[in-house]
Amino acid sequence: MGRAMSTDRVKKLFAICMTGISGSGKTTIANAVSNCLKKRGVSVEVLDGDETRSIVGDIFGHSKEERLKMSRINQAIGFYLLRNKVSIILAAVAPYEAIRSQFRHFFGVNYIEVYVKASLATCAKRDTKGLYELSSKGELENLNGSNDIFEPPGNSDIIIDTERLSVEESCAMVIEYLYDNKYIN
Numbered sequence: 001m002g003r004a005m006s007t008d009r010v011k012k013l014f015a016i017c018m019t020g021i022s023g024s025g026k027t028t029i030a031n032a033v034s035n036c037l038k039k040r041g042v043s044v045e046v047l048d049g050d051e052t053r054s055i056v057g058d059i060f061g062h063s064k065e066e067r068l069k070m071s072r073i074n075q076a077i078g079f080y081l082l083r084n085k086v087s088i089i090l091a092a093v094a095p096y097e098a099i100r101s102q103f104r105h106f107f108g109v110n111y112i113e114v115y116v117k118a119s120l121a122t123c124a125k126r127d128t129k130g131l132y133e134l135s136s137k138g139e140l141e142n143l144n145g146s147n148d149i150f151e152p153p154g155n156s157d158i159i160i161d162t163e164r165l166s167v168e169e170s171c172a173m174v175i176e177y178l179y180d181n182k183y184i185n
Helices: 026-039 049-053 064-083 097-110 120-126 131-136 167-181
Strands: 015-019 044-048 087-091 109-117 160-161
Touching: 015 026, 015 097, 026 044, 026 087, 026 109, 026 167, 044 120, 044 167, 049 064, 049 097, 064 087, 064 097, 109 167, 160 167
Parallel strands: 015 087, 015 109, 044 087, 109 160
Antiparallel strands: none
16 A cells, blocks of 8 residues: 555556445445545545445345346446546445356456455444344344345455454555556556
8 A cells, every 4th residue: 555656546447346244344445445546546436335225216125136136226327437437346235146247247357356254243243234133133134144145255356354354454455456456556
């Protein structure tokens, strides 16, 4: 992270997908990476899965089919941002390999997958939204990692274990990856 960035800040656009169960730290790390890049003049936008879902009017639930539809909306938003020279960081559960494969295929060489990993017990302790408590009471269905499946990614570009790494260390891993793979100078 200590490298100086030249005035030609971005060599190529990127679409980072931060995937992991609720409470793993996806949005926190996405915002930290975004802030670090913006301070260096990089045009980047965070697409938070929950926020996007709310913006479109909560018209989709959390079944597998509805999650696939929601992922198409995130793709469309990402497409328009990339077309306008704005890189994206998508912070979304993306619980199924089918969704992540869809992103990988759609964004092609611009795609970077980051698995934000934390145990169910740790995420349940963090539970800022109260989702795990509702799930344990049977009041919330389709909570990935709890009462619905989460297929851990098998081929992520970066794996961040938020039980062992701080936000700063996690952010540094992503920035270093972007440097090393010539996305940024």
